[in-house]
Amino acid sequence: MRNILAIVGRPNVGKSTLFNRLVESRQAIVEESSGVTRDRHYGTSIWNGKEFSVIDTGGYVKGSDDIFEGEIRKQVNLAIDEADSILFLVDVSAGIHPLDEEVADLLRRQKKPVYLVVNKVDNTKRSFETSEFYALGLGELFEVSSINGSGTGDLLDAVVANFDTEFESIYPEGIAKLAVVGRPNVGKSSLINALMGEERNIVTDIAGTTRDSLYTRYNSFGFDFLLVDTAGIRKKAKVKENVEFYSTMRSIRAIENADVILLMIDAQNGFESQDMSIFQIAQRNHKGIVIVVNKWDTIEKDTHSTKQFKEAIYDKIAPFTDVPILFTSVVNKQRLLRALDLAKDVYERRSTRITTSKLNTIMQEEIENYPPPAVKGKYIKIKYITQLPLAYPAFVFFCNLPQYIRPPYKRFIENKMRKHFNFTGIPIELYFRGK
Numbered sequence: 375m376r377n378i379l380a381i382v383g384r385p386n387v388g389k390s391t392l393f394n395r396l397v398e399s400r401q402a403i404v405e406e407s408s409g410v411t412r413d414r415h416y417g418t419s420i421w422n423g424k425e426f427s428v429i430d431t432g433g434y435v436k437g438s439d440d441i442f443e444g445e446i447r448k449q450v451n452l453a454i455d456e457a458d459s460i461l462f463l464v465d466v467s468a469g470i471h472p473l474d475e476e477v478a479d480l481l482r483r484q485k486k487p488v489y490l491v492v493n494k495v496d497n498t499k500r501s502f503e504t505s506e507f508y509a510l511g512l513g514e515l516f517e518v519s520s521i522n523g524s525g526t527g528d529l530l531d532a533v534v535a536n537f538d539t540e541f542e543s544i545y546p547e548g549i550a551k552l553a554v555v556g557r558p559n560v561g562k563s564s565l566i567n568a569l570m571g572e573e574r575n576i577v578t579d580i581a582g583t584t585r586d587s588l589y590t591r592y593n594s595f596g597f598d599f600l601l602v603d604t605a606g607i608r609k610k611a612k613v614k615e616n617v618e619f620y621s622t623m624r625s626i627r628a629i630e631n632a633d634v635i636l637l638m639i640d641a642q643n644g645f646e647s648q649d650m651s652i653f654q655i656a657q658r659n660h661k662g663i664v665i666v667v668n669k670w671d672t673i674e675k676d677t678h679s680t681k682q683f684k685e686a687i688y689d690k691i692a693p694f695t696d697v698p699i700l701f702t703s704v705v706n707k708q709r710l711l712r713a714l715d716l717a718k719d720v721y722e723r724r725s726t727r728i729t730t731s732k733l734n735t736i737m738q739e740e741i742e743n744y745p746p747p748a749v750k751g752k753y754i755k756i757k758y759i760t761q762l763p764l765a766y767p768a769f770v771f772f773c774n775l776p777q778y779i780r781p782p783y784k785r786f787i788e789n790k791m792r793k794h795f796n797f798t799g800i801p802i803e804l805y806f807r808g809k
């Protein structure tokens with residue numbers, strides 16, 4: 375289970391600067407070449423061998439500078455709900471601001487680990503000015519300079535030492551973990567209720583566990599799934615507004631703990647930017663994806679409706695369009711088990727293993743028919759292909775000049791891989807390496 379670290383604080387204290395420092399730059403490079411836009415507010419980091427997610431919650435709040443108390447309250451409450459640890463950033467050059475007191479007050483009243491981080495401590499002189507922040511009543515403080523990186527190592531040592539890495543292992547291995555995600559009101563809890571039955575007590579109470587169980591086992595109609603964060607979906611949202619970061623942040627934990635996600639959208643609204651954020655978070659985490667267009671009963675349909683609807687979605691999620699799309703109505707109980715069927719297929723495909731000989735025979739023929747274009751008179755030769763032993767499909771193409779493989783050629787290869795081996799609903803990763 376990957377821990378989530380949220381950065382909170384009022385505008386201009388340096389949250390996004392710190393975020394960028396914590397999130398690996400390697401990640402940015404990999405993602406740009408694979409067509410995933412880099413999310414400026416959500417990323418992964420690794421420290422002392424522990425991988426974790428970082429969220430700049432402030433980044434999701436619009437209207438930056440003249441932020442209101444209510445906005446910051448939302449931001450902080452969300453971080454409290456969704457993160458495992460919280461970095462509360464303040465700015466030494468500005469001193470204590472009334473909004474800092476507001477945030478400190480919210481953070482003192484909850485139990486998750488909070489790290490008070492005094493930013494912009496670029497030199498020793500500023501280090502003398504940090505003690506005023508003890509008045510926020512949060513105990514120990516960490517001095518950092520997000521711009522030059524000083525102090526961040528000590529901070530991360532403390533943060534990861536506190537991470538809870540224990541994994542809930544009460545369920546047998548090999549059961550698909552399925553998360554239903556999407557914006558508020560699309561029908562997620564209705565779907566869960568329809569599947570589980572309203573009156574059934576679905577909260578598995580495991581002796582000795584202190585927190586809510588993350589998974590609920592669903593075992594009917596021939597399906598066996600662990601539904602992720604079912605209780606969280608059923609619990610009605612405290613935040614009513616359809617704020618952008620809200621559904622995205624709520625989805626992050628569920629996605630990270632799933633193998634496959636049902637990304638549910640409302641047929642009346644179509645596929646919007648928040649749906650895209652969720653889609654990309656699943657994509658970059660290599661999770662299987664099924665898109666479920668719910669409330670299909672509310673749409674006036676003709677024979678082209680599903681086709682047009684699908685095309686509109688594919689336009690938005692391109693270039694990764696090899697994704698199943700299903701039209702459901704939870705109220706009419708239409709195609710709900712079909713959604714589980716698709717999820718099961720995607721789950722099984724995700725662990726596909728292709729033998730090296732098959733991979734090389736099939737793909738070398740494609741490559742021979744359309745070799746990578748020569749660069750500066752140099753020929754590029756792909757010598758050998760092999761699958762990596764990972765939880766999701768990832769392949770290495772060994773070649774003489776990997777740096778000359780361009781995104782269009784990579785896409786060509788991906789399309790051929792998808793044509794020959796069924797990866798519908800699965801983000802795949804192709805690496806070109808020198809040999």
Ligand code: GDP
Pocket residue numbers: 383384385386387388389390391392432493494495496518519520521522
């Ligand atoms: P956010 O609104 O909290 O995300 O703040 P930003 O990360 O956008 O930073 C606000 C301003 O503070 C920018 O001009 C940054 O360059 C500056 N800044 C951030 N961190 C530091 C730091 O460690 N030292 C100094 N001197 N400036 C910083």
Ligand code: GDP
Pocket residue numbers: 556557558559560561562563564565607668669670671672702703704705706
């Ligand atoms: P959640 O916030 O995503 O969990 O959404 P809910 O399950 O609470 O559903 C929000 C509203 O949409 C409720 O009033 C549901 O009854 C309604 N709803 C859910 N599914 C459907 C559907 O397939 N068709 C129609 N017409 N309404 C639906």
